[in-house]
Amino acid sequence: xxxxxxxxxxxxxxxxxxxxxxxxxxxxxxxxxxxxxxxxxxxxxxxxxxxxxxxxxxxxxxxxxxxxxxxxxxxxxxxxxxxxxxxxxxxxxxxxxxxxxxxxxxxxxxxxxxxxxxxxxxxxxxxxxxxxxxxxxxxxxxxxxxxxxxxxxxxxxxxxxxxxxxxxxxxxxxxxxxxxxxxxxxxxxxxxxxxxxxxxxxxxxxxxxxxxxxxxxxxxxxxxxxxxxxxxxxxxxxxxxxxxxxxxxxxxxxxxxxxxxxxxxxxxxxxxxxxxxxxxxxxxxxxxxxxxxxxxxxxxxxxxxxxxxxxxxxxxxxxxxxxxxxxxxxxxxxxxxxxxxxxxxxxxxxxxxxxxxxxxxxxxxxxxxxxxxxxxxxxxxxxxxxxxxxxxxxxxxxxxxxxxxxxxxxxxxxxxxxxxxxxxxxxxxxxxxxxxxxxxxxxxxxxxxxxxxxxxxxxxxxxxxxxxxxxxxxxxxxxxxxxxxxxxxxxxxxxxxxxxxxxxxxxxxxxxxxxxxxxxxxxxxxxxxxxxxxxxxxxxxxxxxxxxxxxxxxxxxxxxxxxxxxxxxxxxxxxxxxxxxxxxxxxxxxxxxxxxxxxxxxxxxxxxxxxxxxxxxxxxxxxxxxxxxxxxxxxxxxxxxxxxxxxxxxxxxxxxxxxxxxxxxxxxxxxxxxxxxxxxxxxxxxxxxxxxxxxxxxxxxxxxxxxxxxxxxxxxxxxxxxxxxxxxxxxxxxxxxxxxxx
Numbered sequence: 001x002x003x004x005x006x007x008x009x010x011x012x013x014x015x016x017x018x019x020x021x022x023x024x025x026x027x028x029x030x031x032x033x034x035x036x037x038x039x040x041x042x043x044x045x046x047x048x049x050x051x052x053x054x055x056x057x058x059x060x061x062x063x064x065x066x067x068x069x070x071x072x073x074x075x076x077x078x079x080x081x082x083x084x085x086x087x088x089x090x091x092x093x094x095x096x097x098x099x100x101x102x103x104x105x106x107x108x109x110x111x112x113x114x115x116x117x118x119x120x121x122x123x124x125x126x127x128x129x130x131x132x133x134x135x136x137x138x139x140x141x142x143x144x145x146x147x148x149x150x151x152x153x154x155x156x157x158x159x160x161x162x163x164x165x166x167x168x169x170x171x172x173x174x175x176x177x178x179x180x181x182x183x184x185x186x187x188x189x190x191x192x193x194x195x196x197x198x199x200x201x202x203x204x205x206x207x208x209x210x211x212x213x214x215x216x217x218x219x220x221x222x223x224x225x226x227x228x229x230x231x232x233x234x235x236x237x238x239x240x241x242x243x244x245x246x247x248x249x250x251x252x253x254x255x256x257x258x259x260x261x262x263x264x265x266x267x268x269x270x271x272x273x274x275x276x277x278x279x280x281x282x283x284x285x286x287x288x289x290x291x292x293x294x295x296x297x298x299x300x301x302x303x304x305x306x307x308x309x310x311x312x313x314x315x316x317x318x319x320x321x322x323x324x325x326x327x328x329x330x331x332x333x334x335x336x337x338x339x340x341x342x343x344x345x346x347x348x349x350x351x352x353x354x355x356x357x358x359x360x361x362x363x364x365x366x367x368x369x370x371x372x373x374x375x376x377x378x379x380x381x382x383x384x385x386x387x388x389x390x391x392x393x394x395x396x397x398x399x400x401x402x403x404x405x406x407x408x409x410x411x412x413x414x415x416x417x418x419x420x421x422x423x424x425x426x427x428x429x430x431x432x433x434x435x436x437x438x439x440x441x442x443x444x445x446x447x448x449x450x451x452x453x454x455x456x457x458x459x460x461x462x463x464x465x466x467x468x469x470x471x472x473x474x475x476x477x478x479x480x481x482x483x484x485x486x487x488x489x490x491x492x493x494x495x496x497x498x499x500x501x502x503x504x505x506x507x508x509x510x511x512x513x514x515x516x517x518x519x520x521x522x523x524x525x526x527x528x529x530x531x532x533x534x535x536x537x538x539x540x541x542x543x544x545x546x547x548x549x550x551x552x553x554x555x556x557x558x559x560x561x562x563x564x565x566x567x568x569x570x571x572x573x574x575x576x577x578x579x580x581x582x583x584x585x586x587x588x589x590x591x592x593x594x595x596x597x598x599x600x601x602x603x604x605x606x607x608x609x610x611x612x613x614x615x616x617x618x619x620x621x622x623x624x625x626x627x628x629x630x631x632x633x634x635x636x637x638x639x640x641x642x643x644x645x646x647x648x649x650x651x652x653x654x655x656x657x658x659x660x661x662x663x664x665x666x667x668x669x670x671x672x673x674x675x676x677x678x679x680x681x682x683x684x685x686x687x688x689x690x691x692x693x694x695x696x697x698x699x700x701x702x703x704x705x706x707x708x709x710x711x712x713x714x715x716x717x718x719x720x721x722x723x724x725x726x727x728x729x730x731x732x733x734x735x736x737x738x739x740x741x742x
Contacts, residue, residue, distance in 0.1 A: 016045050016052070023055060027062075035059050050080035054089065061093060069093060077106075084114040092123065100131045118148025122157060129161050132332030137161055152181045156188060163191060164335060166342060166454050168198045186212055190221035197229050199452060200431065205229050220250035224259060231263050236593050239263045254284040258293065265297045267595040273297065288336040289343060295321050298348040300564040301599040308352050308568070315349065316359060323366055328373040337370040341485075342454060342478050350475075350500040353567055353645030355669060357501055361526050364485070364503025371485035375458060378486035380506030384465075386490065391423045392467035392741035395489070397457075398497070399430030399477035401447070403627075405650040406497040407436055410472045412538035413495075415443035416730060422737065425464060429457060429479050454479050461488040467741045473497030474507070491740040494527060496536070499671035501525040511733070512536060515677035516670050524669060530736055534728035535677050539653050541724035544631050554583035555638040555703040558660075560630070560651045563591045563600040570644045571604055573692045575611035577641075578618050580700050586641075587620045587633065597621060634658045638703050644692070647674035656682070656723060659713045663699045665689040681722045684715060 023038035039056035042049060057072030070093065076083075077090040091106035107124040114120060121144035128137035138161055144154035159174035175192040182188065189212040196205035209226045213219060227242035243260040250256055261276030274297065280290035295318025302308050327333045346363055350356055372379045386393070396414045400406035417424050425446045428437075432449050440447050451457040457479065461469070469489040474480055475498040484494070484504050493509040494502050501510060503526050510527035513536035522529045557577065559566065566588075578586055590597045605615040622633060631654065634640075640655045642648055642664035652662050652675045664675035666688060679687050687702075689695035702709050 012045060016042050016049060019045070020049075020051055020055065023059075027055065027059060032059050032063050036063075048079055050076045050083060050086060053079065054083075054086050057093070058089065061096075066097060070097070081109070082113060084110055084117070087113060088117075088120060088123070091127075095123075095127050100127055103127050104131065116147045118144040118146075118151050118154065121147065122151070122154045125154070125157060125161075129157070129164075132330045132335065134161060134165060134331060134335070150181060152178055152185075155181065156185075159188075159191060159195075163195060164339070166198075166339070168195050168453055171195045172199065184215065186216050186219050186222060190219075190225050193222070193225045194228060197225070197232055202229060202233055218249055220246040220253060220256060223249070224253070224256045227259055227263065231259070231266070234592055236263055236267050236595070240267060252279075252283050254280045254287050254290065257283060258287065258290045261290070262293055262297070265293075266300070267593065268300050268599045269595070270297065270299045286336070289340045291325065292322055292340050292344055295319070296344070296346065298352075300348065300596050301603065302352075302568055303603055304568050312352055312354065319359060319362060319366075323362065326366065326370070328370065334370070334373045338374045338482070341367055341370050341482055345475060345478050345481055347475055347498075348564070350498075350671065351564055351646060353569075353667065353669075353672065355524060357503070357524055357526065360501050360503030362503070364501075364507075364526065365505060367481055368485035368505050371482050375486055378458070378462075378488060380485070380487045380504070382487045384487060384490050386465045386467050389423075391421060392737070393423045393425065393464055394468040394470065394737060395425040395427055395461065395464060395466040396470050396472060397427045397429055397461075397480065397483060398472040399428070399480055400473060400497070401426060401428045401436050401440065401449075402431055402433035403436065406473045406476070408539065408650050409537050410495055410497060411436070411439070412540070412727075413470075413729075413733065414440060414445055416538065416727070417734065417737075419444040421734070425466070427451065427457065427460065429483070430477055454482060457483060458486070458488075465489075467491065468493065468737050470495060470511070471502075471507070474502045474504070475500060491737070493530075496670065499669075499674075501527060509736070511736075512670060513677050515680050516673045518668060518670070518673065521670060530732075532729040532732050534681060534726055535723065536729045538727055538729070539650075539724055541720070542627075542631065542654055542657050544628065544658075554585065555581055556585045556587060556636050557639060557641050557699065557703070558587045558633065558637040558655075559641040559643060560587075560589060560633070560655070561643040561646075561648050563588065563596055565643045565646045565648075566600070567643070567645045568603065570692070571607040572611070573696050574604065574641075575608045575613050576696050577699055578608070578613045579611045580696075581703070584618070584703070585620055586618060587622060587637070589625075589630075589633075590621050590623055592624050630654070631658060634660050638709070639663055639699060641699060642675045645669075645672045647672050647676070649674045652678060653723060656716055657720065659717050661687060661702060661709065661712045661716065663687050663689065663695060663702065665692060665695040678723060681726075682716060682719045684712065687712070 019038050019042040023035045026035040036059050039052050042052040053072045054076035057069045057076060061069035073090050073093050076086045080086055087106060087110040091103045091110055094103035094106060104127050111120050121140045125137045125140035141154050141158040148154060155174050155178035159171045159178060162171035162174060172195050175188055175195060179188045189208055193205045193209040206229055209222050213222050223242045223246035227239045230239035230242060240263050243256060243263055246256045247260055257276045257280035261273045261280060265273030274294060277290050277294040280287055281294055298311055326337060328337060368380055398406060414426055426440050428449045437447050437449060448460055451460045466489040468491045470493045471480060471484055472495045474484045474494045484502055484507055487506045492507050493511050494507050495511045501524060507527050509530050510525045511530050511532060514531040514533050515535055517531055574586060578584055608615045634655060637660050640660050640662045642662055644665050645667045647664060655662055656678060662675050666673045666676040676688055689698055
C-alpha cells in the first residue's frame, strides 16, 4: 500500500524530471534564459538534486558566468561523485579555468567510473600534456586510440605531443592517421607539413601545404609553415612573403611573429627582425625560442667595426638575460628549452673575429645544463667505462656527410684510421649524400644514417657505448650542440670544422693543426688542445684541370670567401689595392641570399667612394656556381686574397691545387691562420703579411711582377704534396686515441 508521503515524493519527482527535461530542451534550443529558470525551479523543489545542479552549472558556463558555474558544478559533484557525466564535466570545467592539477585528479576519477571511454582518455591526455607530463599523456592518448577506433582527436593530439618531443617519425604516423579520418582538416595539414620539413621531405611538405592552401586560402597556420619550409630551404624571400601574409591574417600569433623575425634577421634586416621577436615575446612571455632569438640574434653583414663592438656587447648582455631567465623546474620548461637549443645556435658569433673563450664557456655550460636536464643519465661529469672488447669503438658525429667543406677536410680521419685497431663508426646527425656515405662504407666504416631525430641519435650512441666520440663541427648544427652538451664516451673531442672552442664541459680535447695554431693557442680553448702535425688533415687533391688564360692583362684579384666572413676592417685595403691599378678587377662570389649580397655591396661601395674607386666598374660579383664553375673562376685569377680574421680553408686549398697564389694576413686565432698553415707547409713566407698595409704591398708586388708570380706558381705545384695526400697527422691522432682507450 502506497502512503501519502510516498505518493507526494513520487509526484515531486515527476515534476522535477519534467522541469529538468524542459530545461534540457530549452538548453539544446539555445534558450539559456528559460533553461536557467527551469533548472532553478527544479532546484527549489529539490536543492540536493545532482542533475539540476549539474545542468544549471552547465547553463551558467555556456553563459560565461564562471563563478556561478563553479558553484553548481562542484555541488553536483559533491552530491553524486559516482556519476561519470557529472565527474567528466566538472573535470572539463576545472581545465577550462586553468586548474590543471584539479582537472587531472577529477578526470582520473571519471575514468574509474567509465574505464573504457576514449573521450575521457583523450581529455585527460590533453590536461597531462599541458602540465608537462608528456609520458603519461602519451599513454592516455594511446588508450583513447585503442578504445576509440576511428576517433580523430586522439591521433591528432598524439601527433602534437610527439612533435613537441621531436619524435618526428611517430608524429608523422599519427598525423597521417588523423588525416585519413578527417582528410580536409587544415590543422592536421599545418602540423604534418612541419613534421615533413623536420624530416627533410621538403617536396612532400610543399605539395601538402600548397594543395591545402588552394582549398583553404588565407589560412595563417598553413602560410606560417610554408614560410618555415622556404626558410629551411634557404628561400628567404619566399619565406618572408608567406610569413608576412600569415601575419596579416593573424597579427598577434607568436609563432608567426617569431618565424618572421628570424627570417628578417637572416635577410640582414636585424632591426625589423628584432622588433618582431620582441612582439613574439610580448605576446607569449614563456616563448623561450623567441626570447633567445631576441637576445642572441646577430647580423650576417656588419656595416663597420663599431657595429661589431656594439653587437658584441649586446650579445653578451643578452646571454646574461638568457642565463638569468632559464627555468628547468618542470618537464614543460625543460622541453621548451630543449626545443630552443635544438633549433638555435651561436654560429655567427665567432665571425666577429674576437677571442670567445669566456663567453663560449658560459654558452656551452648553458647548453649542457639544458641537455642534461632533458637527459640526466648522460651528464657530462659521468665516469663512463665502456665494456671490454677486442677493438675500441670510435664514433665520428657530423651533420655534413655530404659534399661540404667539413667532409672534404676530415673524411680522411674517418677512412684512414686503422680498422684493425679501431671499430670506426660515422653517425649522421643531419643531411647526408649517398656518394659520400658509400665512400665511408668502402673504407670499412659503419655508417648510421637512420637516426633522424635527437632521441634516436641519443639512443644509438647509448647503445654503441663508444670509447671515443669525435664531433667534426660543433656549433654549425643545433642537434650537434645538444649532443655535445652530454657525455656518451670517456673521451669526447671536437675537430676544427667550426674552429672555435665549444666551451662545453663534456668536450675533453680540441683536435687542431700545429701549423695553424698560434704559440699560446692553448689559452683559447676550454678543451685540452691537441696540435696534430702539419695541417692535421689529408685533403684530397681536386681531380680537375683548368685552362689558364693569359695573365698579361690587368690583374684579377679573387676573394672567394663567404661574404659574411669578410670583416669591415678589410674593406679599405681592398680599396687601396684597386686604387693602385686603374683597370684591375676584384672578384667576389654572391651569397645565395640577395639581401646579404646587397648589404655587402652597399658597405664596400661606401668605402670605395672614399678612395675614388668605382665599385660598379671594378668589382665583379659572381653568381654562385658548381664546383667546376668555381674552379674555372680561377682560370684568369692573378692571385687569391684571403679574408682577414677568418681565413679560408677548403677554398684556399682548392686555389693552391690549381697553382694560384694566396696572399694572407694571419690573425691571432686559429680560425684566422688557415692560409698561414698552408703557406708555411709550402715554405712560401713571402705571401704572408704582417699588417694590412703589408698585405696590400705583397698583393701589388705579386700582381706587377709576372716573373715572381710564375716562380711562385711553380713552387706551389712542385711542393703540393705537402698539402695533398699528406699523412703527417696520422700517427699522432692514432696515438692520442690509443692512449685514451688504453
